[in-house]
Amino acid sequence: MRLLFLFLFLIKIAKGDSNEVAQNEVAENEADENTNTNSNYGIDVYECDQNFRALDKEHLQTKKRGKVYRVCLVPNNFANADGVGIKNVTTWEWETNAAHQYAIIDNVGQNGLSEINCRADGSVCAIDTMLTADFHVDPGSILGMGEASLLDGTLSSMEFRLFPFQFNIVMKNTDGSVMNKEETLELMKQVEEHNARVQEQQADILPTRATSDEL
Numbered sequence: 001m002r003l004l005f006l007f008l009f010l011i012k013i014a015k016g017d018s019n020e021v022a023q024n025e026v027a028e029n030e031a032d033e034n035t036n037t038n039s040n041y042g043i044d045v046y047e048c049d050q051n052f053r054a055l056d057k058e059h060l061q062t063k064k065r066g067k068v069y070r071v072c073l074v075p076n077n078f079a080n081a082d083g084v085g086i087k088n089v090t091t092w093e094w095e096t097n098a099a100h101q102y103a104i105i106d107n108v109g110q111n112g113l114s115e116i117n118c119r120a121d122g123s124v125c126a127i128d129t130m131l132t133a134d135f136h137v138d139p140g141s142i143l144g145m146g147e148a149s150l151l152d153g154t155l156s157s158m159e160f161r162l163f164p165f166q167f168n169i170v171m172k173n174t175d176g177s178v179m180n181k182e183e184t185l186e187l188m189k190q191v192e193e194h195n196a197r198v199q200e201q202q203a204d205i206l207p208t209r210a211t212s213d214e215l
Contacts, residue, residue, distance in 0.1 A: 038154045040078040043086065045144070045160035048072035052124045063163050065136050071160060073125045073148060084152050085122020092116075092127055092146035094162075099134035103127055104146065122151055139163075 047055045052072050055061070061069055075085055092104040092114075103114035104127060113132070118125035125148075135142055142162040149155050171179040171187060179187065 038152060040076075041082075041084060041150055041152070041154045041156065042076040042079065043073050043148050043150075043156045043158050044076050045071055045073055045158050047162070048126060052119075052126060061162065063136060063139065063142075065133065066130065068128050068130045069162060070126055070128050071144060071162075073127070073158065074123065075150065079150055079154075080123075084150050084154075086118060086125050087122060087149045087151045089116060089118075089125055089127070090147040090149060090155075092144065092158075094129065094131060094135065094142055094144050096135060096138070096140060096142055098137055099132065101129070101132055101135070103129045103144075 047060055048070055049055060050070075054072070061067075073086060073089065074080070079085075088107050089104050090106060091102070093100065093102045095101070101113070102110045104110065104116050107116060107118075109115040109128075114127065114129040116125055116127050131142070141164050144160045144162065145158060147155060147157050171184045173179055173183070
C-alpha cells in the first residue's frame with residue numbers, strides 16, 4: 001500500500017512539473033511575440049502645418065532668423081495599425097557643427113523657445129521651435145534628433161533634417177537656353193557613346209600580355 005501511495009505521489013509531482021514547464025513555454029512564446037511586434041514599432045517625423053498635415057516639397061519651411069519651425073511626430077505604420085500612440089517625448093534637440101539647442105525634455109519645451117502639443121490619443125505630436133542665431137550662420141541643413149516612448153512602453157529614437165541639401169543640375173544648350181528632358185537624355189546618350197569609343201581605343205592601344213604557352 002505504501003508503495004502505491006508513493007507511486008501516485010511521484011506521478012502527481014511529474015504532472016505538476018510538466019504543467020509548469022508548459023505554462024512557462026507559453027509565457028515565453030507570448031513574450032517573444034510581443035517583442036517581435038514591438039521591435040517594428042517606431043515614430044516618423046515630417047514637416048507639418050498648424051493642422052498637423054504634412055507639407056509638400058513645394059512648400060517646405062525655409063531658413064529665416066526669428067522664424068518658428070514645426071515638425072510633427074506620428075506612430076509608424078506598424079504601431080498605428082495596432083492602435084499604439086505616442087505617450088511621451090523624452091527628448092528632442094537640434095544641432096549643426098556650430099550650434100546645439102535642446103527643444104524638448106520630458107515632454108516640456110525648453111528656454112521659452114520651444115513647445116510641444118500632442119493629441120490626447122497620441123496619434124500625433126507637434127514640436128515648435130525658434131532656433132537661436134547660431135543656427136543661421138551658414139545655409140546648411142539642421143539635424144533634429146530625439147527619443148519618445150509609445151503607449152505600450154516601446155522607446156523609439158528619431159532623426160530628421162530640416163533644409164536638406166538638394167542638387168538641381170541644369171543642362172544648357174550652346175546658345176545658353178535650358179535643355180528640355182528629351183535634349184538632356186540625348187546628350188547623356190551621346191556622352192555614353194563617346195565614353196564607350198574612348199574605352200575601345202584605349203583597349204586597342206594597350207599591349208597584349210603574352211600567355212605562358214607563347215613564352
